[in-house]
Amino acid sequence: MGAAQASIIGSDERKANRKVAVxxxxxxxxxxxxxxxxxxxxxxxxxxxxxxxxxxxxxxNWIAANPVTTDGKVTTPVVWDSxxxxxxCGACTMVINGRVRQSCSCLIDEYAxxxxxxxxxxxxxxxxxxxxxxxxxxxxxxxxxxxxAWVPIDGTYNLGAGPQESHEHQQMRYALSxxxxxxxxxxxxxxxxxxxxxxxxxxxxxxxxxxxxARLFNEHxxxxxxxxxxxxxxxxxxxxxxxxxxxNCVKVCPKGIPLTxxxxxxxxxxxxxxxxxxxxxx
Amino acid sequence: xxxxxxxxxxFMQKNQFLIRRLHSLSGILPIGVFLMIHLVTNSxxxxxxxxxxxxxxxxxxxxxxxxxxxxxxEVTWINTQVPHLFLTEVTLWLAIAFHCILGVYYxxxxxxxxxxxxxxxxxxxxxxxxxxxxxxxxxxxxxATLRWGWTLLLPTDTxxxxxxxxxxxALALRGSSEGWTTAGLFISLFYLLGVSLLVxxxxxxxxxxxxxxxxxxxxxxxxxWGYVCAAFGAGMMLAAWSALGSAMLLDYxxxxxxEASMQDGHTEPMIDHDQMDMGEDVTLEAxxxxxxx
Numbered sequence: 001m002g003a004a005q006a007s008i009i010g011s012d013e014r015k016a017n018r019k020v021a022v023x024x025x026x027x028x029x030x031x032x033x034x035x036x037x038x039x040x041x042x043x044x045x046x047x048x049x050x051x052x053x054x055x056x057x058x059x060x061n062w063i064a065a066n067p068v069t070t071d072g073k074v075t076t077p078v079v080w081d082s083x084x085x086x087x088x089c090g091a092c093t094m095v096i097n098g099r100v101r102q103s104c105s106c107l108i109d110e111y112a113x114x115x116x117x118x119x120x121x122x123x124x125x126x127x128x129x130x131x132x133x134x135x136x137x138x139x140x141x142x143x144x145x146x147x148x149a150w151v152p153i154d155g156t157y158n159l160g161a162g163p164q165e166s167h168e169h170q171q172m173r174y175a176l177s178x179x180x181x182x183x184x185x186x187x188x189x190x191x192x193x194x195x196x197x198x199x200x201x202x203x204x205x206x207x208x209x210x211x212x213x214a215r216l217f218n219e220h221x222x223x224x225x226x227x228x229x230x231x232x233x234x235x236x237x238x239x240x241x242x243x244x245x246x247x248n249c250v251k252v253c254p255k256g257i258p259l260t261x262x263x264x265x266x267x268x269x270x271x272x273x274x275x276x277x278x279x280x281x282x
Numbered sequence: 283x284x285x286x287x288x289x290x291x292x293f294m295q296k297n298q299f300l301i302r303r304l305h306s307l308s309g310i311l312p313i314g315v316f317l318m319i320h321l322v323t324n325s326x327x328x329x330x331x332x333x334x335x336x337x338x339x340x341x342x343x344x345x346x347x348x349x350x351x352x353x354x355x356e357v358t359w360i361n362t363q364v365p366h367l368f369l370t371e372v373t374l375w376l377a378i379a380f381h382c383i384l385g386v387y388y389x390x391x392x393x394x395x396x397x398x399x400x401x402x403x404x405x406x407x408x409x410x411x412x413x414x415x416x417x418x419x420x421x422x423x424x425x426a427t428l429r430w431g432w433t434l435l436l437p438t439d440t441x442x443x444x445x446x447x448x449x450x451x452a453l454a455l456r457g458s459s460e461g462w463t464t465a466g467l468f469i470s471l472f473y474l475l476g477v478s479l480l481v482x483x484x485x486x487x488x489x490x491x492x493x494x495x496x497x498x499x500x501x502x503x504x505x506x507w508g509y510v511c512a513a514f515g516a517g518m519m520l521a522a523w524s525a526l527g528s529a530m531l532l533d534y535x536x537x538x539x540x541e542a543s544m545q546d547g548h549t550e551p552m553i554d555h556d557q558m559d560m561g562e563d564v565t566l567e568a569x570x571x572x573x574x575x
Contacts, residue, residue: 098398188399190392190407203295237295241302244392245490246407248399250501261499268496274299 014110021109025050025116028070029059031078032122034129041129044078045070050112056103056121057082057092060133080133087254090182094133095122100187100252103133124187126194139201140181143210146202147230151223163221176216176262178255185209185249185259191242205242206234208249212262218269231266231273240266305384306494308377309487316374317484321477321518323360324525327353327448327532349528350448350537354544361444375425382418389414410486413479420476428454437465445545449537451529459534470530477522485515 026049034041047070048059057080064077080103082092087105094103097111097120112119127135153159165173186192186207195204214230217223234240240263249259294301326333330352334340340348364370389411396408426432428442428451437457442450453459455473457466489511492498498507 188395190394190404193391193393235299237298239299241299241494242391243494244388244407245403245493246394246399246401247403248395248401251399251401251403258501260493260504261501264493264496264499264504266496267494268499270299271303271496274303 014107017111017113018107018109021113022115023052025114027059027108027112028116028118029063030118030120031063031132032120033078033132034123035076036131037128044075045118046078050108052109054108056094056096056106056108056119057085059108059119060103060121078133079131081135088180090180093124093182093184093187095124095187096120100124100184102182102184102254105254124183126187126189126192127183128194128196135183137181137183139195139198140183140186140207140209142198142201143206144181144213146206146233147210147214147217148226148233149210149213149217151217151220152225153222159222165221169219173216173219175257176212176219179209179213179216179257180255181209182254183209184252184254188248188252190246190248191244201238203237206238208243208259208263211240211243211266212257212259215262215265215269218266227269228273231269234266235270235274240270243267301384302388303494305381305388306487306491308381309484310491312374312377313381314484314488317480318518321481321521321525323356324353324529325521326356326525327528328524344536346528346532347536347540350532350540351544354447354541357444357447358544371429378421382414382421385414386418406486409479410483410490413483416476417480417483420472420480423472424476437463437469446538446541448529448532449534449541452532452534452537455526455530470526473526474523477526478519481515481518481522485511485518488514 026047029046029048031044031046032041033044046063046066046068048062051058060078060080067075067077069075080092080094082104083089084091085104087102090102092103093100096103096106103121108119111117121133123129123133124135124137127137127139130136186209189205189207191205192207193204195201211234214234218227218230243263245260245263247260249263250257253259327349329349331340331343331345331348333352334343334348343351361367392411394404394408394411396404423435427435431441433439433441436454438453440450440453442454449459455466455470457463457469462470489504489508492507493504498504
């Protein structure tokens with residue numbers, strides 16, 4: 001057998017796998033497939049030859065050219081979403097061996113080093129599936145609108161130069177600005193629940209990504225003008241209070257964004273904001 | 283959807299933040315603070331003799347006897363001297379009910395994924411919820427049997443009483459004055475699991491509360507506060523286990539006679555009894571003579 005079916009493998013294990021990877025082997029891709037929204041899903045397996053440095057996307061490309069399952073059945077090419085192929089756009093995020101991550105940066109040598117090892121691909125679990133591994137992440141962009149994740153500079157007069165910022169503070173904000181709205185954090189969050197109906201988005205947990213982006217713009221010299229409005233959203237239904245502190249978000253974030261620090265920082269702002277609001281009225 | 287549940291939902295939705303913060307607060311004040319007092323008092327069964335010895339009051343007593351005497355004195359004090367005890371108790375029960383009901387409501391809103399994300403933090407997230415569920419059953423059983431006197435649920439017919447606090451507690455845990463009955467063994471294990479999970483729930487709750495309220499923002503601060511909570515939890519666990527262990531292992535007859543002699547001591551100076559037996563009337567008189575009783 002020898003199928004590396006460990007759902008989670010750490011970076012040490014991945015490095016070790018890369019060293020022992022057999023050149024010229026074939027690996028099995030077990031893929032959770034679905035023909036469209038509301039349609040039933042099924043598993044299909046494909047035997048894919050590897051090349052040095054091949055990744056999940058290149059393997060999916062091979063499957064698209066040879067859509068034949070391990071049973072010899074000719075099937076439709078597997079559909080997936082991708083764009084940049086260098087882990088900065090977030091489009092190709094999927095669940096690989098039970099754990100959410102970007103597929104473009106997922107090296108086969110690290111996950112399936114031996115002949116016949118299995119790689120399991122599933123669409124993200126918290127978003128509506130459009131087809132196969134392609135999901136609709138609109139809810140995250142909607143969340144960014146809800147927390148007004150922008151700097152308000154539109155107006156009728158020149159605002160002049162922005163405020164000065166220390167190097168240290170800029171470094172802190174830079175880390176937050178790396179978010180690519182990929183959805184790993186919300187997919188791994190036990191408090192963020194799948195909502196197919198758009199009407200339920202507002203009432204259920206907004207997720208770590210939007211919380212962290214609200215902090216990024218609250219910390220911006222000009223962006224903080226909208227802080228009260230952001231905090232109104234984040235202390236409203238589905239706001240910061242729905243965080244359960246499982247801290248999965250920070251562990252799966254491919255950009256290493258300190259999401260749990262953002263959650264605590266917004267928690268602090270929420271404490272101050274709500275007390276202020278209680279005593280000063282609206 | 284009918285109108286009634288809709289308005290209910292919107293009330294919960296509108297005040298979600300406030301209710302959630304009150305839920306967090308209620309876990310510390312009053313519930314957590316009470317738990318600390320409760321465990322420290324109960325663990326005096328284990329350390330009471332040392333306290334008496336320090337004051338030169340231990341005399342010829344064994345460690346176990348000293349523990350029983352100290353504990354019995356504490357419990358009697360709480361039950362007779364604490365002003366507005368009933369009001370305090372009801373406040374506590376309401377706070378626990380509030381924390382439990384909302385806790386279940388919140389916990390069922392999440393969907394644990396420990397199978398896929400095996401992190402220590404995620405494990406604690408899951409255990410926090412499981413310990414909460416278990417804790418509800420445990421606390422209900424604990425209060426119903428030992429406070430409300432539902433002997434039906436006890437492994438023995440004897441009600442817990444504050445005059446015989448240690449001996450009746452041992453009976454409630456073990457099922458018999460001789461040792462463990464089968465039911466008693468089950469109850470003892472239930473207690474051990476219950477208090478351990480609740481101590482974890484409180485210590486971990488303190489850790490998450492610091493994030494919720496925004497006290498520990500940086501990862502470093504969260505880690506440091508985590509060590510503090512772990513040390514605190516270990517101390518509480520020690521108190522809980524020593525209390526439970528002492529109650530389970532104490533010698534029933536010795537404990538009973540220590541408690542009985544304390545009843546005598548309470549009444550003897552006032553009334554000259556020809557014969558002292560441990561009947562109902564003595565207890566009643568002791569209560570009647572008490573300024574608060």
